[in-house]
Amino acid sequence: MEQKDYYSILGLENNATQKEIRDAYRRLALLHHPDRNRDNPEAADRMKEINESYAVLSEPRKRSEYDALRQTYGSSAYGQFRQTHSDQDIFRGSDIQQIFEEFSRAFGFRGFDDIFRESYGAGYRTFEFRKPGVFGRVIVGGVGNRQGAGGITYPGGYLEKLIRYGLKKKWGIELPERGKDxxxxxxxxxxxxxxxxxxxxxxxxxxxxxxxxxxxxxxxxxxxxxxxxxxxxxxxxxxxxxxxxxxxxxxxxxxxxxxxxxxxxxxxxx
Structure with a gap:
């Protein structure tokens, strides 16, 4: 697997503080945002690297795991980390969405969902549902597998249809579904x-x-x-x-x- 280093991608030392990690991400995300680099096909790949690096290093547990792998495997730590962490694992719980929405309001850029759908697949979308006694956030398509309420990750296909049916049958929740192109x-x-x-x-x-x-x-x-x-x-x-x-x-x-x-x-x- 390709060798990368999350710290190097963000231009940071391995003892960087959480504030330094967040500041570095905001600066690089603004610089490489797809809406500012429409004529640069490499910008999208660079943005994905920056997103992934921030999602790992900004979350203490994932950062600790990655640091331990760096000590053991050195430059091969990235490959070791990705063998046990899907895209869904990496982005779960990240505040990237909040930062992208701030950019959207401040600079008129597209929002989080549009950018991630473009970068990680046309089927990517997120939505929340609320009913008395139940709340959940679902990520469908694109980034790894599907995440259901309570942080459970599901594969797509028939199981996704089963989940949709179960939510509608039990709580009367019909999940939004994007129309066909x-x-x-x-x-x-x-x-x-x-x-x-x-x-x-x-x-x-x-x-x-x-x-x-x-x-x-x-x-x-x-x-x-x-x-x-x-x-x-x-x-x-x-x-x-x-x-x-x-x-x-x-x-x-x-x-x-x-x-x-x-x-x-x-x-x-x-």
Missing amino acids: LQDSIVLSPEQARLGGRVRYSSQRTGRELVVTIPANMRTGQQLRLKRMGEAGRAGGEAGDLYLNIRIRNLLIQKVKDFIATLWSFMKPG
């Missing part, structure tokens, strides 16, 4: 593809009509992502996204079609 195409003229602008789109599947802003210099095969324009979610879950595949109308074919239409209009009786 949809795929469609939008046909542009060569001029629209070159200059960009606002183009009307009509979905044959849903009947929905939208005005889509097209960036300049689009090419056939590229995609536009329209957030929350996919299939509706369930039980308060967010809608999926709509992905529009760009197709550019062949200019010669269009001229032939226009000529035939004009010719036909002259040949029509009356």
Whole structure:
């Protein structure tokens, strides 16, 4: 397994205080936040390393375990630690969400859920539920397995469906479920593809009509992502996204079609 060191990633000595760990994380997370590095594909991987390092070193028990492995295995401590700790183990109980939400309010960045879903998988999402006598927080998808109420971790698939059924049957709790992403195409003229602008789109599947802003210099095969324009979610879950595949109308074919239409209009009786 790749050799890493959580202290080095945060630029810290192994005797760093909790305040120094938190300050280092805030500085690096702001510097490498995906919303500030949209043109840097390496920033997302760097952000994941920073998140993981902070989640381990900011929690005394996990930090103590990691320190013990460093003393025993030296530069191989990271690999030893990851053999016994899933992503879910590492992030459970961390205050990373609070820090990301602070960035969101202060700088207008996307929030915690959007960033983690992008970094750790499209199925990632969190939500809380409250009912008389029961409270829980559930993490579904993305980061390792699923975590249920009381800190229990569950795998996905059929067991997740069973958990959903049990919560609804016993307490009447229906967990939010994100809507499916949809795929469609939008046909542009060569001029629209070159200059960009606002183009009307009509979905044959849903009947929905939208005005889509097209960036300049689009090419056939590229995609536009329209957030929350996919299939509706369930039980308060967010809608999926709509992905529009760009197709550019062949200019010669269009001229032939226009000529035939004009010719036909002259040949029509009356």
